[in-house]
């Protein structure tokens with residue numbers, strides 16, 4: 292699959308496994324990457340946050356409570372915020388049993404471990420910087436890990452990496468620090484604001500509920516910071532009808548917990 296397609300070439304949207312193939316394996320774990328690979332999906336999305344001692348880890352919520360056994364292991368540490376635990380403490384947690392006992396022992400991966408696993412399958416990474424207001428400097432640190440893993444070379448930044456966030460400041464910071472990296476803003480800014488976004492963001496990535504064909508066309512009418520037309524990846528589309536609807540709008544990518552369902556509906 293190509294990371295981009297021409298605006299009106301009739302190509303199918305790319306399919307992105309949201310937090311890995313998270314309908315079938317515990318979200319944001321290496322098992323969810325394995326499952327995406329087993330399904331033949333080559334784009335994987337994840338969420339990056341920071342521990343108390345500065346390690347970048349892959350987890351969606353700002354608390355460890357929902358997706359690990361932290362309450363049992365550290366009963367006195369409510370509200371179990373990621374930022375209040377060391378990497379060694381988080382490495383002890385079970386991040387699989389809540390989802391299915393078959394995944395007991397799955398861990399919260401570090402960003403480094405997650406990138407290794409994505410590389411193993413030659414997949415592509417849609418990396419979300421999550422809650423950046425809690426983690427000053429996380430943009431630079433994320434780029435450092437990616438650089439150490441060889442993900443900021445020409446081939447990766449051109450074809451295999453997008454960094455996105457709900458924070459426009461965070462997206463702009465990534466763009467300013469490393470202009471070659473492709474970026475995405477999560478949300479649905481007013482059309483009047485799109486020229487400003489086009490200065491630092493290659494993509495506008497809205498929730499599918501708020502999407503329309505007109506909005507997709509409006510975004511795709513702008514050129515992003517790399518001189519290419521802006522793209523739309525939409526989330527989180529988990530059923531065939533919704534997948535057909537957004538594909539009909541001409542989106543460039545569909546972010547989904549159920550990549551097999553979306554592929555059956557729209558191809559790709």
Ligand code: G3P
Pocket residue numbers: 309336338351419477526527546
């Ligand atoms: O990639 C888009 C999507 O992940 C944004 O929402 O809450 O699942 O991180 P959320």
Ligand code: CA
Pocket residue numbers: 336337338419
């Ligand atoms: Ca996300």
